[in-house]
Amino acid sequence: MEKPNSSLTEVAFSNEVVSHTNVEVNSIYDVASLKTIPRIDPSQYLSFDMMPGPTSVRFCAKLWSIIPLTQNQEQSIKDTLGADYLYGYLNWYNNIPLFKRMARDYGAVVRIQGPFGGDFVVMLLMDDAINLTQTDGPYPIRSCLHSLQQFRLKNKQYQHAGPFLNCGSEWKKMRTLIEETLHNIVPHQGTIVRNACKEFVQRIAHIRNRRDEVPLTFESEIYKWSLECMWGLFFNKRCGFLKTGGLSESSEPAGILSATTGVIAAIRRCEFGVLVWKLVGTPNWKNLVKHADLLDSAIKKNVCKAQESLRQMKQNEKGVTPENASFLEMLLLKEGVSPESVLTTLLEMIIIGVNSLTHAVSFLLYHLSCNPNVQRKLYKEISTEQDLNKMQFMKVCINESLRLKQPIPLLNRVLTNNTVIRNYYVPKGTTIVITPQLYGIKQEYFENALRFKPDRWLHDEMKLNGYPLSSLPYGLGGRACFARSLVEMQLSSLMSEIIRKYRVEYHYGEINSTNTMLAAPNRSLRFTFIDRE
Numbered sequence: 001m002e003k004p005n006s007s008l009t010e011v012a013f014s015n016e017v018v019s020h021t022n023v024e025v026n027s028i029y030d031v032a033s034l035k036t037i038p039r040i041d042p043s044q045y046l047s048f049d050m051m052p053g054p055t056s057v058r059f060c061a062k063l064w065s066i067i068p069l070t071q072n073q074e075q076s077i078k079d080t081l082g083a084d085y086l087y088g089y090l091n092w093y094n095n096i097p098l099f100k101r102m103a104r105d106y107g108a109v110v111r112i113q114g115p116f117g118g119d120f121v122v123m124l125l126m127d128d129a130i131n132l133t134q135t136d137g138p139y140p141i142r143s144c145l146h147s148l149q150q151f152r153l154k155n156k157q158y159q160h161a162g163p164f165l166n167c168g169s170e171w172k173k174m175r176t177l178i179e180e181t182l183h184n185i186v187p188h189q190g191t192i193v194r195n196a197c198k199e200f201v202q203r204i205a206h207i208r209n210r211r212d213e214v215p216l217t218f219e220s221e222i223y224k225w226s227l228e229c230m231w232g233l234f235f236n237k238r239c240g241f242l243k244t245g246g247l248s249e250s251s252e253p254a255g256i257l258s259a260t261t262g263v264i265a266a267i268r269r270c271e272f273g274v275l276v277w278k279l280v281g282t283p284n285w286k287n288l289v290k291h292a293d294l295l296d297s298a299i300k301k302n303v304c305k306a307q308e309s310l311r312q313m314k315q316n317e318k319g320v321t322p323e324n325a326s327f328l329e330m331l332l333l334k335e336g337v338s339p340e341s342v343l344t345t346l347l348e349m350i351i352i353g354v355n356s357l358t359h360a361v362s363f364l365l366y367h368l369s370c371n372p373n374v375q376r377k378l379y380k381e382i383s384t385e386q387d388l389n390k391m392q393f394m395k396v397c398i399n400e401s402l403r404l405k406q407p408i409p410l411l412n413r414v415l416t417n418n419t420v421i422r423n424y425y426v427p428k429g430t431t432i433v434i435t436p437q438l439y440g441i442k443q444e445y446f447e448n449a450l451r452f453k454p455d456r457w458l459h460d461e462m463k464l465n466g467y468p469l470s471s472l473p474y475g476l477g478g479r480a481c482f483a484r485s486l487v488e489m490q491l492s493s494l495m496s497e498i499i500r501k502y503r504v505e506y507h508y509g510e511i512n513s514t515n516t517m518l519a520a521p522n523r524s525l526r527f528t529f530i531d532r533e
């Protein structure tokens with residue numbers, strides 16, 4: 001057996017390893033019982049084959065190992081039918097019962113072998129996921145959105161896939177530049193975001209019916225708000241998504257809105273099930289290309305304009321500062337950043353960001369409308385405090401809503417080192433599935449876990465292995481979401497405008513998350529917005 005590399009061994013053993021190998025997974029698991037155990041003797045490693053998992057799939061894998069195929073055939077079958085298929089299945093299914101069954105039958109870590117190769121390990125406890133961030137090296141790898149990657153690299157022949165999909169030093173360099181630029185720009189975004197929020201509030205007044213209820217298509221109104229915020233951030237201008245009278249079908253904003261929702265729907269379908277689009281152009285693949293192309297051209301147009309405006313600023317010897325420039329312009333000025341990599345970055349940020357933001361707003365409104373006491377308390381805070389940064393209760397409402405419904409319910413990492421996970425020796429290249437949607441509702445971590453109780457965040461500092469528990473909706477480690485402070489500013493700005501003006505109610509069936517790769521509400525958002533005065 002190949003030995004773990006020395007740097008990993010050092011990380012794992014020079015620091016003590018936090019583990020809970022003695023804890024029965026089926027029993028109630030108590031965070032306080034996390035045990036710090038001393039060095040593990042390498043002779044006690046258990047082989048990866050001993051990690052529990054469903055045996056029928058394992059049997060198929062054994063068959064696979066005796067069928068001789070060329071490497072190319074192996075790769076194409078693996079790509080089309082292997083781990084991707086199972087991973088898609090996992091995304092699509094209502095995962096919670098599946099995970100609970102896995103934990104009951106196999107324990108805290110479960111190995112699933114694709115029938116044609118491509119093993120992955122499902123991590124059912126949060127502390128294993130957190131420990132993983134200590135060993136996944138400087139360039140953690142995420143493996144997903146293969147369809148979007150194919151669009152960028154093969155269809156468009158771009159050099160890089162973008163910050164969500166990229167790996168290695170290229171990813172790190174771009175991520176650092178994006179983080180720096182966001183950090184400088186976000187403090188100057190207040191007015192743009194506030195204006196979008198005010199327009200949204202007016203739009204609600206315009207679209208609600210005589211019973212103060214908004215139409216079944218309300219989610220698309222939230223999409224418009226998210227897009228307006230994102231356009232403001234990227235291009236420092238309004239695009240007009242939230243026009244009071246609505247969008248004409250042939251307008252540019254209507255096209256961008258339809259492409260944003262269309263591309264997400266197409267990606268979801270492409271990533272689920274057998275990846276036939278890798279071999280032939282399926283209708284889902286064609287839709288993805290159509291919508292992503294439209295977004296690409298809209299962004300490209302703005303990149304050209306920004307280049308021109310930077311040229312003029314230079315000619316006029318006008319300095320470019322975060323106060324007078326957009327995120328796009330600031331990024332274009334960074335050394336070694338090509339317009340093409342800016343383009344891919346913005347496209348990804350729109351696809352990931354707009355979708356996540358929309359989902360977060362939908363569920364925050366839903367949770368507040370189902371919990372009038374909480375909404376009352378929030379209203380009181382908004383009425384007495386003007387400064388968003390000082391609204392503590394607002395912050396915990398956002399935390400609590402994201403705990404219950406994550407916009408990105410499952411994450412993954414491909415191991416960059418041979419790694420010891422709960423004494424099992426797991427080879428590098430294995431995909432690890434991390435399950436924040438399960439951690440968020442675990443009774444063992446959160447008392448009355450299924451209840452929306454923002455107050456819980458006001459008491460003790462809830463930490464696990466030194467990490468705030470609330471951070472997992474944004475992922476973890478070096479690849480966690482870098483837009484968190486932007487998101488918190490946008491969400492609190494919107495909620496303060498809405499709740500100041502309206503009391504929000506909801507009178508229909510429970511709304512759940514579809515829990516697909518990029519999640520969405522599974523019902524129409526038929527909220528009632530009642531004027532407060």
Ligand code: HEM
Pocket residue numbers: 142163164165175348349350352353354356357360402406407408411412472473474475476477478479480481482483486487
């Ligand atoms: C409520 C809103 C949001 C939530 C809950 C959220 C959550 C996440 C999560 C869970 C990840 C994956 C982290 C991991 O694998 O550990 C992620 C990554 C990412 N998010 Fe967000 N996100 C949100 C909004 C945004 C916005 C508004 C943007 C763009 C402005 C954005 C851009 C990205 C990008 C580019 C990545 C990839 C980062 C990397 O791999 O280095 N997200 N986000």
